[in-house]
Amino acid sequence: MEQYIIRGGKPLMGEVVIGGAKNAALPVLAAAVMTDGECRIDNMPDVRDINVLLQAMKGIGATVDRTDKHEVVISGRNINPDEDVDNEYIRKIRASYYLIGALLGKYKKATVALPGGCDIGSRPIDQHIKGFEALGAKVEIINGRIQATADELIGCNIYMDVVSVGATINIMMAASLAKGVTTIENVAREPHVVDVANFLNSMGAQIRGAGTDIIKIRGVEKFNNCEYSIIPDQIEAGTFMTAAVATRGDITIKNVIPKHLEAISAKLIEMGAKISEDDDEVRVRASGELKSTQIKTLPYPGFPTDMQPQMAISLALANGTSTVSESIFENRFRYVDELTKMGAKIKVNDRTAVITGIEKYQGANVSAPDLRAGAALVIAGLAADGYTVVSDIGYIYRGYEDFDLKLQKLGGDIQLVKNEQEIAKFKYKVV
Numbered sequence: 143m144e145q146y147i148i149r150g151g152k153p154l155m156g157e158v159v160i161g162g163a164k165n166a167a168l169p170v171l172a173a174a175v176m177t178d179g180e181c182r183i184d185n186m187p188d189v190r191d192i193n194v195l196l197q198a199m200k201g202i203g204a205t206v207d208r209t210d211k212h213e214v215v216i217s218g219r220n221i222n223p224d225e226d227v228d229n230e231y232i233r234k235i236r237a238s239y240y241l242i243g244a245l246l247g248k249y250k251k252a253t254v255a256l257p258g259g260c261d262i263g264s265r266p267i268d269q270h271i272k273g274f275e276a277l278g279a280k281v282e283i284i285n286g287r288i289q290a291t292a293d294e295l296i297g298c299n300i301y302m303d304v305v306s307v308g309a310t311i312n313i314m315m316a317a318s319l320a321k322g323v324t325t326i327e328n329v330a331r332e333p334h335v336v337d338v339a340n341f342l343n344s345m346g347a348q349i350r351g352a353g354t355d356i357i358k359i360r361g362v363e364k365f366n367n368c369e370y371s372i373i374p375d376q377i378e379a380g381t382f383m384t385a386a387v388a389t390r391g392d393i394t395i396k397n398v399i400p401k402h403l404e405a406i407s408a409k410l411i412e413m414g415a416k417i418s419e420d421d422d423e424v425r426v427r428a429s430g431e432l433k434s435t436q437i438k439t440l441p442y443p444g445f446p447t448d449m450q451p452q453m454a455i456s457l458a459l460a461n462g463t464s465t466v467s468e469s470i471f472e473n474r475f476r477y478v479d480e481l482t483k484m485g486a487k488i489k490v491n492d493r494t495a496v497i498t499g500i501e502k503y504q505g506a507n508v509s510a511p512d513l514r515a516g517a518a519l520v521i522a523g524l525a526a527d528g529y530t531v532v533s534d535i536g537y538i539y540r541g542y543e544d545f546d547l548k549l550q551k552l553g554g555d556i557q558l559v560k561n562e563q564e565i566a567k568f569k570y571k572v573v
């Protein structure tokens with residue numbers, strides 16, 4: 143079983159280049175099957191969830207030509223619309239549900255296995271179903287699969303009961319090939335929602351308003367070829383920003399869109415970090431004492447829920463008492479028990495964590511409970527005294543490309559190990 147072993151205590155210093163956004167690339171790849179032409183998509187992150195989705199798309203007959211690590215050419219011309227999207231790959235990831243919106247939009251039918259994904263809450267799909275039904279589809283859940291069919295899809299007005307990234311994107315995809323105009327209100331405004339709208343428009347869709355709380359879509363007949371480049375990953379960038387703060391380092395994070403990082407930058411500045419911005423990079427420095435603050439996760443442009451664990455591990459090293467309220471998911475504090483093994487003082491009550499700052503973490507054996515918490519525990523290990531072994535790092539592979547290699551380049555003493563012998567060797571090597 144692979145693990146990371148980390149010798150903490152060294153400030154991370156240097157530069158790191160951010161990859162494409164996983165949560166934009168997943169729906170963009172799914173949407174690419176909506177054309178019988180070819181979509182050339184680059185700046186795609188080489189992470190496990192992406193590779194699983196590409197396998198699933200091949201499984202239903204999409205042509206997937208991986209031209210390089212970060213670029214793929216996709217066409218939906220050979221897809222068999224009667225094929226159920228249900229293979230071992232598809233059940234592993236949440237993003238598989240984007241194939242429903244894509245296939246329903248194009249073929250007016252889709253059968254896709256119910257999604258998987260990180261266990262951070264119940265993660266219902268009622269809003270997705272509400273949108274598909276409003277467009278005229280019949281949606282049933284049969285034998286663990288979602289089956290959506292429609293004689294035709296007719297544009298309409300939809301009001302989202304919950305601000306949902308996935309449902310906003312899924313409904314936008316289906317509506318883009320419907321007849322007439324669809325208006326979706328109370329939508330998610332995340333950068334990756336805008337990226338998917340831009341991608342669909344590059345294939346010939348007519349979508350306006352993405353990034354605001356109302357999206358208007360005029361349906362078109364079919365899509366064409368396109369070339370597209372995925373936006374930089376806001377959450378990977380934010381993860382390295384908190385790594386600079388937790389280890390009291392100095393990191394320049396390159397290939398970012400600073401505007402997407404505003405909520406994260408604002409909170410780190412409240413903690414005492416120094417942040418300077420350029421067109422496509424941010425530099426984050428922290429030294430000495432960190433200040434406590436309050437975090438409440440909200441839909442964009444609020445503080446992102448995917449940055450909640452990483453922020454909490456930094457606040458656990460700040461002076462005084464901080465609070466973190468998780469308003470999006472009901473089970474996103476599973477890392478707290480692991481962090482307590484490292485000396486953190488955190489009390490969780492329902493959806494709020496009260497954090498009393500400590501001087502230093504002590505290294506320990508911990509296990510990643512999900513993707514973002516896994517990354518956060520690695521950062522805690524880098525800030526700790528002594529050695530930390532992080533297990534279940536397969537979660538981290540789902541959303542971070544070369545995470546250990548990027549941290550090593552910043553001076554982090556972290557290594558991928560496969561057994562106790564390799565852990566022992568790491569501990570006795572002369573640094």
Ligand code: EPZ
Nearest residue numbers: 165237265266267268269270304306307308309448470471
């Ligand atoms: C996306 O999940 C991301 N995943 C998540 O990132 C991210 O945390 C989340 O958006 C919020 O930003 C991908 O993009 C693959 P939601 P998604 O629908 O679409 C409720 C990561 O670490 N809801 O915006 O599943 C839901 O329960 C992952 O990269 C309904 O009630 O999130 C939650 O409370 C973790 N009914 C809230 O909405 C629905 O039909 C937001 O969920 C759909 C959602």
